[in-house]
Amino acid sequence: MFIYHKIISLVIKFALFVMIVLGTAHASVDCQYNKVIAIQAQSSNVLIRVSDGVNNIWKSLELYSSQNFQTFQSLAQQALATDMRIILRFPDGYDCQSNDYSTQPSVVRIFK
Numbered sequence: 001m002f003i004y005h006k007i008i009s010l011v012i013k014f015a016l017f018v019m020i021v022l023g024t025a026h027a028s029v030d031c032q033y034n035k036v037i038a039i040q041a042q043s044s045n046v047l048i049r050v051s052d053g054v055n056n057i058w059k060s061l062e063l064y065s066s067q068n069f070q071t072f073q074s075l076a077q078q079a080l081a082t083d084m085r086i087i088l089r090f091p092d093g094y095d096c097q098s099n100d101y102s103t104q105p106s107v108v109r110i111f112k
Helices: 002-024 069-082
Strands: 028-033 035-041 045-051 056-063 085-091 107-111
Touching (some): 056 069
Antiparallel strands (some): 035 045
16 A cells, blocks of 8 residues: 555646746747748848748848858748748747847748
């Protein structure tokens, strides 16, 4: 009986630990667009113009100084050349439908 209570106690502690860890994870917003319609190089960063089928929206892709720059730009160029769809991940509460020239995504995903 004692071992049974120990096991239950460990399971409860583990469940609480998981809930705390998941509760402190940063939430994010995946902004999905039908295609990339333009890429613009500027002095400090690269912008992409995306379409959701109704609106055309400018988004900052990445700063040149970022370690993600080449990968993100490569994915954006591929999406532009092949009419692939694109998802940009931003912090929770981000407005996917507005032009934004400064906030960089944490993830870029392309798909058919």
